Amino acid sequence: MMNACGRWPAIALRSLLLLLFAVVIFGPLLNLLLWTVAEAWYFPAKLPIHWGFSYWGRVFRPEAGAMLALGNSLWIAVLTVLVSTALAIPAGYALSRRSLPWRSVFLLVFLLPQAFPAIAVDLNIARIFYGLGLNGTVTGVVLVHTLQGLVFSVWIASAAFAGVHAEQVEAARNLGASPWRAFFTVSLPQASPGIIASAIFVFLISLDEFSGTFFVGAPDISTLPLQLYTAATEGNYQIASITALLLLLPSILFMLVVERFLRADVLAKIGT
Amino acid sequence: MKLERKLMCLALGLGLGLAAPASQAETVLTVVSGGSQNMVDYITDYLGPMFEKLNPGVKVKALGVGPDDAGSQKIVEKLQAQKSAGVKEWDVDVVVPNQQKTGEMVKAGLLQKYRDSISTGKFAVSQSAQHALGVNVGGYVMPMFESQTALAYNPALVSNPPSSYDELRQWVAKNPKAFGYNGLKNGMSGVAFVVGWMYAYGGNPAVIQQGPYDKKNEVSWDKALAELKAFNQQVTFTPGNAGTLDMLNRGEIAMGPVWVDMFYSWKADGRLPPNLKLKLIAPGMPGQPYYYAIPAQARNAALARKFIELATSPQVQANGIVKRFNWYPGIDPNAVKSQLSAKDWSELFTDVTPADLAANAKPFPLAPYFTDMRERYEARVQN
Amino acid sequence: MWVKCMNQTNVLPRLPALQNGRCSLSRVAPHVPVLLLLVPALLVVFVLFVYPLGYSLVYAFRDEKLGVWGLMNFRQAWLLYAKDIFLTLGVSLASSFLIGFFAVAIAGYLSLGENRRAVAILKWLYRWPLFIPVVVVGQMMRTFLARNGLMNNALMALGVIEPLQAVSFLDWRGMIFTFVWKQLPFATLLIAGAMAALDRSMLEAARNLGAGRLRVLCGIVVPQVLPTVLVSLILSFVSILSVLSVPMMLNAGSPTMITVDMAWRVASYSDYGVANALGLISWAMCAVAACFYLRHGVRERGLQ
Numbered sequence: 036m037m038n039a040c041g042r043w044p045a046i047a048l049r050s051l052l053l054l055l056f057a058v059v060i061f062g063p064l065l066n067l068l069l070w071t072v073a074e075a076w077y078f079p080a081k082l083p084i085h086w087g088f089s090y091w092g093r094v095f096r097p098e099a100g101a102m103l104a105l106g107n108s109l110w111i112a113v114l115t116v117l118v119s120t121a122l123a124i125p126a127g128y129a130l131s132r133r134s135l136p137w138r139s140v141f142l143l144v145f146l147l148p149q150a151f152p153a154i155a156v157d158l159n160i161a162r163i164f165y166g167l168g169l170n171g172t173v174t175g176v177v178l179v180h181t182l183q184g185l186v187f188s189v190w191i192a193s194a195a196f197a198g199v200h201a202e203q204v205e206a207a208r209n210l211g212a213s214p215w216r217a218f219f220t221v222s223l224p225q226a227s228p229g230i231i232a233s234a235i236f237v238f239l240i241s242l243d244e245f246s247g248t249f250f251v252g253a254p255d256i257s258t259l260p261l262q263l264y265t266a267a268t269e270g271n272y273q274i275a276s277i278t279a280l281l282l283l284l285p286s287i288l289f290m291l292v293v294e295r296f297l298r299a300d301v302l303a304k305i306g307t
Numbered sequence: 308m309k310l311e312r313k314l315m316c317l318a319l320g321l322g323l324g325l326a327a328p329a330s331q332a333e334t335v336l337t338v339v340s341g342g343s344q345n346m347v348d349y350i351t352d353y354l355g356p357m358f359e360k361l362n363p364g365v366k367v368k369a370l371g372v373g374p375d376d377a378g379s380q381k382i383v384e385k386l387q388a389q390k391s392a393g394v395k396e397w398d399v400d401v402v403v404p405n406q407q408k409t410g411e412m413v414k415a416g417l418l419q420k421y422r423d424s425i426s427t428g429k430f431a432v433s434q435s436a437q438h439a440l441g442v443n444v445g446g447y448v449m450p451m452f453e454s455q456t457a458l459a460y461n462p463a464l465v466s467n468p469p470s471s472y473d474e475l476r477q478w479v480a481k482n483p484k485a486f487g488y489n490g491l492k493n494g495m496s497g498v499a500f501v502v503g504w505m506y507a508y509g510g511n512p513a514v515i516q517q518g519p520y521d522k523k524n525e526v527s528w529d530k531a532l533a534e535l536k537a538f539n540q541q542v543t544f545t546p547g548n549a550g551t552l553d554m555l556n557r558g559e560i561a562m563g564p565v566w567v568d569m570f571y572s573w574k575a576d577g578r579l580p581p582n583l584k585l586k587l588i589a590p591g592m593p594g595q596p597y598y599y600a601i602p603a604q605a606r607n608a609a610l611a612r613k614f615i616e617l618a619t620s621p622q623v624q625a626n627g628i629v630k631r632f633n634w635y636p637g638i639d640p641n642a643v644k645s646q647l648s649a650k651d652w653s654e655l656f657t658d659v660t661p662a663d664l665a666a667n668a669k670p671f672p673l674a675p676y677f678t679d680m681r682e683r684y685e686a687r688v689q690n
Numbered sequence: 691m692w693v694k695c696m697n698q699t700n701v702l703p704r705l706p707a708l709q710n711g712r713c714s715l716s717r718v719a720p721h722v723p724v725l726l727l728l729v730p731a732l733l734v735v736f737v738l739f740v741y742p743l744g745y746s747l748v749y750a751f752r753d754e755k756l757g758v759w760g761l762m763n764f765r766q767a768w769l770l771y772a773k774d775i776f777l778t779l780g781v782s783l784a785s786s787f788l789i790g791f792f793a794v795a796i797a798g799y800l801s802l803g804e805n806r807r808a809v810a811i812l813k814w815l816y817r818w819p820l821f822i823p824v825v826v827v828g829q830m831m832r833t834f835l836a837r838n839g840l841m842n843n844a845l846m847a848l849g850v851i852e853p854l855q856a857v858s859f860l861d862w863r864g865m866i867f868t869f870v871w872k873q874l875p876f877a878t879l880l881i882a883g884a885m886a887a888l889d890r891s892m893l894e895a896a897r898n899l900g901a902g903r904l905r906v907l908c909g910i911v912v913p914q915v916l917p918t919v920l921v922s923l924i925l926s927f928v929s930i931l932s933v934l935s936v937p938m939m940l941n942a943g944s945p946t947m948i949t950v951d952m953a954w955r956v957a958s959y960s961d962y963g964v965a966n967a968l969g970l971i972s973w974a975m976c977a978v979a980a981c982f983y984l985r986h987g988v989r990e991r992g993l994q
Contacts, residue, residue, distance in 0.1 A: 060819065062841060063830040065840070066840040081843045125730065126732075136725075148735065150976070151973055153932045155973070182738040189731060249934065263825050267832060269344040276829065283822060283823065290821045376959075492946075559858065689773070689945065
């Protein structure tokens with residue numbers, strides 16, 4: 036309190052830095068929002084000349100393919116979640132046992148696809164998929180997305196199963212429940228918040244995936260990121276920005292829910 | 308726990324709802340276009356609905372694979388994959404590839420001859436309807452439209468536009484960074500600018516365009532490319548064909564090479580200031596047609612022929628290609644001209660006159676020269 | 691993204707433990723049913739990752755037109771893209787270091803800051819880019835950083851720069867800005883997590899002895915969380931190396947990142963050889979980064 040006057044410059048500096056940071060974070064976002072409602076924005080106008088929603092109509096008209104791409108994106112994301120969860124539940128259950136031999140090696144194996152630049156793998160997957168007739172199919176794209184999401188689903192599932200109270204499983208077994216029954220009535224329900232959190236991550240990864248879809252899916256399977264990329268390179272900034280907004284909403288929504296499912300104790304166990 | 312179950316149900320419901328198959332009652336004619344968005348829109352919004360009206364029960368599905376070699380390469384891969392897999396009925400009925408890849412597809416036996424069996428075949432009179440970068444494609448293709456590259460400029464910023472590469476170099480020296488192009492990896496308008504440069508300074512333009520192929524004709528390229536490298540220090544690089552137009556729109560550059568068809572599409576959309584103009588500079592810049600072709604084992608080949616017949620009829624070429632989009636017709640201009648008022652016809656040549664076109668519209672180089680040229684640019688100019 | 695990273699700290703140091711544990715057959719046998727549960731997931735990784743990876747390593751040395759083996763793809767890659775290789779390395783390194791610097795600064799303020807409101811605001815602010823898909827970031831930056839984009843327009847309106855001074859940032863600078871913008875929150879999250887786990891009493895003691903916050907940060911906090919900082923740097927480096935969409939959207943002209951060149955070789959020429967050679971080069975960069983980390987980890991443990 037004594038040197039309150041002396042602290043004013045520090046407070047001003049702090050506020051200024053925070054403001055600057057806010058501008059850096061939100062400036063690009065604001066710019067994106069402006070483009071979604073700019074009908075014409077010529078040089079040298081600092082802000083759009085005409086405002087309006089006419090480009091929204093263009094994006095959402097049935098021929099434009101944005102709705103189709105949105106449908107594809109969601110459908111592929113849902114399938115990716117189903118496939119990777121189906122793979123991750125048994126794998127995570129196995130890895131949750133600390134006594135498992137070579138456990139760290141297995142954990143590391145699932146990390147590998149994330150630890151190398153994906154693009155060189157993606158283009159070779161595309162090449163292999165051509166031979167198998169998987170290029171340009173939903174199956175092919177879902178497989179590529181699953182690979183990208185697997186580390187999250189397996190690691191989180193493993194942490195979630197590790198958090199299951201062993202005594203309760205024991206108790207169920209002592210009461211005569213079969214291993215299957217014990218798994219489905221005790222372990223799985225207890226692990227489900229973690230598994231749902233991992234599903235949300237996988238969903239978002241799939242929604243955002245670009246390079247795998249670019250090589251394996253295009254042109255037959257168009258997803259929102261591909262549409263966005265095409266619109267951006269064609270210089271359709273309005274269309275690209277509206278598509279970007281479409282992509283942005285689920286990410287923000289899901290990120291707000293994910294904290295509910297990812298308990299701190301599960302978080303602390305991931306990958307250990 | 309409740310929320311979790313709800314989410315699960317939602318996810319499943321969403322999945323199942325989307326999985327419901329679309330109705331298969333109608334025949335779907337699949338058109339894969341290796342062009343910019345404006346060419347895809349032309350089929351989606353104009354040609355497709357017209358064809359559907361004339362042929363009830365048919366649905367035209369247009370698929371864009373993106374412009375330039377990369378886009379057309381996707382078409383090649385798609386067809387090649389089905390051929391290698393021994394598929395009897397291919398899932399593409401009409402393709403719209405660029406010149407380079409059309410030549411490759413004809414050589415690889417991926418296309419069928421159809422031109423002599425459609426009534427509009429006789430209108431395919433241009434040189435490019437016979438040869439695509441040195442490959443004989445007669446019979447396999449109908450040109451959709453001819454496009455041309457030219458310099459677009461903003462008259463408010465450039466009062467006296469250059470009319471040749473020499474003048475352009477002087478102008479750029481005086482106005483550094485005001486000229487922009489999209490390099491080589493990023494769209495054909497940039498490639499076209501480089502090709503024009505090589506025609507001007509690389510020597511032997513006639514042999515490069517017509518053949519025969521001999522590496523000896525490339526000896527003088529290095530000097531021309533070194534000069535281009537120096538020139539590049541004073542220009543702005545733009546992100547793509549559309550990027551050049553966009554930077555013109557945003558006033559970030561004052562001049563740059565563009566595709567004439569895209570230029571007019573953008574102007575019509577209100578995405579370019581109305582005052583922008585075009586100039587085709589000497590000794591010439593290249594242009595190319597996009598072709599309609601039918602894959603060798605297209606599922607709906609008969610329907611595909613009908614579609615192309617409509618697309619290359621003088622009426623559609625006049626009203627769709629020329630009047631609506633201001634693109635140069637792909638078929639015999641005389642057949643198209645008679646369908647239009649003198650005013651509509653002359654509007655096509657507002658900035659670039661027929662005399663300019665006759666003198667300065669060039670083809671792209673022979674395929675092997677073209678490949679060499681691009682690789683040499685990557686090695687000498689870019690790297 | 692961030693979940694995996696929190697834990698790399700835990701996984702990698704565990705590896706040496708493997709060499710000590712002998713897994714005799716009799717010890718493995720009771721685990722076989724459980725191990726079988728891993729098979730489907732492992733199969734996916736092998737078929738979709740290990741096999742294509744091997745494919746790419748092999749075909750980097752293959753000239754498919756001539757049908758011979760050799761280093762010609764690397765020669766060609768060097769001839770055409772040497773500049774891009776250096777640019778990629780430079781951009782990735784510079785971005786990673788900037789990320790490390792800002793992440794330490796933000797995380798440091800979050801754990802040492804005394805004004806609770808400022809800490810709360812900062813905490814709320816810094817996470818945003820985490821939620822935004824990479825492609826969307828590319829599109830935003832493309833319009834934001836252009837010569838007459840919103841950023842320059844705002845600076846002009848404020849009178850900071852003259853219209854003629856405005857330059858486009860859609861080159862290496864734009865890429866660095868974009869990568870830092872997108873990757874900063876997850877590095878910060880990691881580092882802030884590690885800082886939060888530190889023993890507060892020592893920090894308090896140092897503060898009580900009159901050490902400034904900056905000194906506490908540099909002298910006490912950072913040395914203790916250095917492994918986490920390194921992990922976050924390396925992970926940022928790897929993810930930046932593999933981004934295709936951002937350089938394609940911001941700056942596909944020359945010079946650019948090698949991911950664009952790889953896509954270009956495949957898309958335009960279906961030349962997998964040179965593309966795979968470039969892929970191998972980017973993996974070599976990752977491998978160097980990973981070795982650096984592992985060696986550092988070994989040294990740390992050696993000291994203990």
